[in-house]
Amino acid sequence: MIESGKAANGPVADFGAIPNEKRGVTAIETAYTILRSRIIGGVYPPGSKLHLENLKSSLSVSGSTLREALTRLMADCLVVAEGQKGFTVAPMSLSDLEDLTSARITLETTTLIESIRLGNDTWEDNLVTCFHRLARAQERLEADPAGAFDIWEVRNKEFHDALVAAAPSNWLANFRHILFQNSERYRRLSGTQGPVPTEVHREHEEIFSAAMARDVDRAVAALTGHIRRAANVIRSNALIKE
Known part of the structure; x- marks a missing residue:
């Protein structure tokens, strides 16, 4: 189990509630986004129970809106349902991390x-732009890992999406998106609780350089090592205990 994080399903000041005027799809999307942020950020730790009544009050939403948002989180594999026991945050473990890492490597390198x-x-052109934005975010991350992680994660996703943007398969893109989202919890743990990630930029630079040079073998090797980074950091620093 993860040692960090607080079990809480009540009000969270950082995220707030959904305004009453928001309805339908907008309310569902907003509830989904807030809950996902809380799960990714560790406000609701892995394995913690999600109390529906508390969440309805915290988010100011109906039961049907909340359940739809939770169903979307289940599709992302961030929430699990246990029969009549309700909903819980999906657990994190070294075995899950290894499985997730291997699956990501397969899809990311293929695309x-x-x-x-x-x-x-x-x-x-898009890859160049995304790389330069990520480089700037990386500088801020090294100075303030916890405070700068959110914007770094956005830029990191943009860069990785740009790398594979020319791959034609929509199915592979969808599966890759789910895996990438699930790995964010582990990346955050590695990036904010592990050593300062000073080598990450050099890894991104190598991937970028190889891709621009159309050097497939070099790019695949660099991306494979980069994806394994979070697992290596988490394991070597005992950030997850099973």
Whole structure:
């Protein structure tokens, strides 16, 4: 189990409630976004029970809206339902991390190879832009890992999405998105509780350079090592105890 985080399903000042005027899909989307942020950020720790009445009050939503948001989180594999026992935050473990890491490597490298082979000038231009934005976010992350992680995660996702943007398969893109979202909990743990991630920029730089050079073997090797980073940091620093 993860040692950090607080079990709380009541009001959380950082996120707030959903305004009463928001209805339907907008309310569901907002509830989903807030709950996901709380899960990813460890406000609701892995394995903790999600109390529906507390959440309805905290978010100011109806039961049907809350259940729809939780159903979406189940599809993301961030929440699990246990029969008549209700909903709980999906657990985190070293075995899950290893499985998730291996699956990510398979999908990320497959789509990277296709993207390098098919990418045009527009793909290159977007990749350059995303890399430079990520480099700036990385500088802030090294100075303040906890405070700068959220914007770094946005830039990190943009960069990884740009790498594989030319791959044509929508199915692979959908599965990759789910895996990437699930790995965010582990990346946050590694990036905020592990050693200052000073080597991450060099890894991104190597991936970027190889992709721009259309060097498939070098890019795959660099991306594989990069994806394994979080698992290596978490394991070596005992950030998860099973």
